Amino acid sequence: MLDEAWSLSSSVALRPEPFGALAYHFGTRRLTFLKAPGLVEVVRGLGAAPDVRDALTTAGIDTAEWPTYVAALRRLADTDMIAPRTGGSA
């Protein structure tokens, strides 16, 4: 996943909250809680970054924590909260 281009799904809105953010998918009507401010920053940055690695770096995430973040991103991908960018390297 690190070398792939991803972004927030087009049907998803992020709402900032003190603990992180709420992500709401208007299509599936699923509500997801992003419980770490760092993860919110990574997710917000996905669309503008060439790949996930770059999004993690830009958000200042320590490389030791990357596996945790990638696992969290995969869970978001499973529910279509984030999606691979078409035309990207995915």
Add this chain to the structure above:
Amino acid sequence: MTELDVRPSTPARPATGSLVEQFEYGLDAPICLTWELTYACNLSCVHCLSSSGRRDPRELTTGQCEAVIDELQRMQVFYVNVGGGEPTVREDFWHLLDYAVAHQVGVKFSTNGIRLTPDRAAVLARTDYVDVQVSLDGATAEVNDHVRGAGSYATAIRALDNLAEAGFEDAKVSVVVTRHNVGQLDAFKRIADDHGATLRLTRLRPSGRGADVWDELHPTAAQQRELYDWLVGAGENVLTGDPFFHLAGYGESPMPGLNLCGAGRVVCLIDPIGDVYACPFAIHDTFLAGNLLRDGGFGQVWRTSELFADLRSPQTSGACTRCQFFDSCRGGCMAAKFFTGLPLDGPDPECVRGFGETALAADDRAATIASRRPADDHSHRTAPAVRRPVPVQIGTRPGPSAPPVSACSESPLAGFTRD
């Protein structure tokens, strides 16, 4: 009431902690917002949470409703649960539905089905971001109509038929679980399945007119156990509109959803005249946070109401905190305690460990319940006509001693007799 006024001022939110702990301190905007559009209703359900029936002349105008939707869009309230009263009897209901959807505010509306014609169902089937919940409180007309009124079962089933025939996917059949229908859960599930719909169960609350029938209608302790087992067995195929978190004390399986009272933290209610209450089950001055017309808009009320700040502070839960199940039920439902006359820091009246029953029996609650009656009641003033025998006696009329005389008699000599 003073129960809510004795806690210390709002402490700072911890930087970390579980989601439940974070929710206790409230969110920037509600997740679950109920908006009752009108107090008018074609029915007079005996357990109506909002004592609805007659429209209130102060109800928000179309323009005021649009302004509320604009603000909800700015606050990113992703969807609202619209109810009433019967929301579809508002002339502008379908317009407001379209307006909300066009402004990224999804709508789930509850209806008794009265306006869900085949044409309307077809329009709804073509609209994204709309969920429909048809209320049904009995799997047979006999059980349903006893609570919701004559003909209401047929209306609801017709609405579900219309939705299914129009191709509307995944409507909800919304059931308030009572002593009379708890044995019909399988039958409810079949009705939902037959219509391509999902069953949604909610808890009977002693709110509104529900206070008058709660003693008679709320499930018995044995029935609560039956309900819990049924819910655990049904798993994710059945929705619980508000979690039955008071059942968590059975302890064997966690209840789905948020096991926490969300009032004023993640949940609230906008009533038809713009009053903002802590939750849809708590229409009473004690739980009134403000009015969105008078107090600077909904967001202002949500963020700055003293009541909500108080609800977002740690709650005192009395003896319940020493119970081994406190973490899963957190003392239960505030509104259920309030309207059954129990103290807010005591057990839920339906506490599955029986502490509620003890509290209900021990207290002289009548005066407390009377003092907690809501000021506003929009119930229909007339009861539906009841056909019953008219008592008459048939006898022989005594014969007239003289011709009848009346003021409108045509003869000027009426009443005179010749000497």
